[in-house]
Amino acid sequence: xxxxxxxxxxxxxxxxxxxxxxxxxxxxxxxxxxxxxxxxxxxxxxxxxxxxxxxxxxxxxxxxxxxxxxxxxxxxxxxxxxxxxxxxxxxxxxxxxxxxxxxxxxxxxxxxxxxxxxxxxxxxxxxxxxxxxxxxxxxxxxxxxxxxxxxxxxxxxxxxxxxxxxxxxxxxxxxxxxxxxxxxxxxxxxxxxxxxxxxxxxxxxxxxxxxxxxxxxxxxxxxxx
Numbered sequence: 001x002x003x004x005x006x007x008x009x010x011x012x013x014x015x016x017x018x019x020x021x022x023x024x025x026x027x028x029x030x031x032x033x034x035x036x037x038x039x040x041x042x043x044x045x046x047x048x049x050x051x052x053x054x055x056x057x058x059x060x061x062x063x064x065x066x067x068x069x070x071x072x073x074x075x076x077x078x079x080x081x082x083x084x085x086x087x088x089x090x091x092x093x094x095x096x097x098x099x100x101x102x103x104x105x106x107x108x109x110x111x112x113x114x115x116x117x118x119x120x121x122x123x124x125x126x127x128x129x130x131x132x133x134x135x136x137x138x139x140x141x142x143x144x145x146x147x148x149x150x151x152x153x154x155x156x157x158x159x160x161x162x163x164x165x166x167x168x169x170x171x172x173x174x175x176x177x178x179x180x181x182x183x184x185x186x187x188x189x190x191x192x193x194x195x196x197x198x199x200x201x202x203x204x205x206x207x208x209x210x211x212x213x214x215x216x217x218x219x220x221x222x223x224x225x
Contacts, residue, residue, distance in 0.1 A: 005037060006044065008047055008172075009048045012047045012052065012167060015035065015205060016164070016215070018032060019205060028209050029207060029209065030209075031206035033204055034201075036199065039197060042198045043175075046059070047168045047171075051216075051217075052164070052168065062172075063173045066173060070096075072089070087134075089136070092138050094124060094140060094174070097124040097140075098122050103122040103123070108181055108184050111147065111152075120144060124143075125138045125140065139158050140157075141158060141159050143174065147193070147196075150190070154178040154181075156200050157203075158200075158203065158205075159203050161204070163207055164208065
């Protein structure tokens with residue numbers, strides 16, 4: 001049975017300490033494998049842990065970058081230096097990925113046509129495109145949606161997820177897509193539809209070595225480094 005957390009803050013703290021305590025030393029990280037948990041209230045999507053010092057303003061900036069579908073590091077690279085070091089074409093702009101071939105619109109229409117559909121899935125990482133990932137490999141595999149007992153739920157599946165940098169930003173931004181799907185379906189199609197849970201899956205959840213003791217000393221600014 002997967003753990004259930006009421007908020008992303010509780011999820012972050014639980015997984016962080018599990019990684020630090022039980023994680024396997026691998027490639028400069030402490031890693032746990034096949035991690036999965038629920039976040040009961042996706043509206044509590046900002047990590048408020050003091051020693052993490054997550055900046056919501058950065059999350060909003062990253063979401064705006066997703067909406068722009070700009071794959072260059074020109075703007076996002078100024079906000080977080082890691083993007084500027086990942087090449088000229090960024091495959092990790094999830095807004096561009098999720099709107100490729102009209103994916104986002106199609107899953108909304110699938111849910112509108114059949115609230116029990118099992119096909120409401122958007123994919124990001126694509127094994128057929130591995131040759132295009134020389135500079136920037138997407139960490140997100142897919143987003144999936146279902147409606148159970150009149151609740152809209154979202155499943156998020158990562159092949160690789162850093163709990164400190166990645167997870168905090170990813171939860172904040174990807175939850176926005178859940179809210180958008182809910183609003184579109186609720187307006188006329190399913191007026192009684194409610195916001196459900198987010199089920200988070202990471203094949204490899206990890207903490208980088210430089211963050212193993214951050215809960216003890218903290219960091220003044222933690223966006224993407």
